[in-house]
Amino acid sequence: xxxxxxxIQNDESVQYFQDLIARMKLCGCNAVVLGCTGVPIxxxxxxxxLPTLDSTRLLAHAALHHAINPRHERHEGxx
Numbered sequence: 001x002x003x004x005x006x007x008i009q010n011d012e013s014v015q016y017f018q019d020l021i022a023r024m025k026l027c028g029c030n031a032v033v034l035g036c037t038g039v040p041i042x043x044x045x046x047x048x049x050l051p052t053l054d055s056t057r058l059l060a061h062a063a064l065h066h067a068i069n070p071r072h073e074r075h076e077g078x079x
Contacts, residue, residue: 004038014042024051 003010015037021032031051034040040054 001058004041008043017043018047018049025049 003013021043024032029050031053032048033053033055034043037056040052040056043052045052054070
């Protein structure tokens with residue numbers, strides 16, 4: 001995993017995550033959240049046994065939506 005921080009991608013890391021996600025699928029998972037910013041560099045919907053949710057991309061989309069829709073409803077307690 002540390003190689004991702006240094007911009008190095010190797011097949012062993014890809015295989016590790018694919019195997020891990022495959023085990024999650026066998027346990028009944030329907031999708032996997034890619035919560036670490038480096039993981040979506042090597043795991044995507046195209047090479048994952050399960051659909052992926054890229055938390056960085058989802059946050060970026062939400063921030064953009066928030067910025068371009070000033071009249072959206074705010075959740076109680078939100079700034």
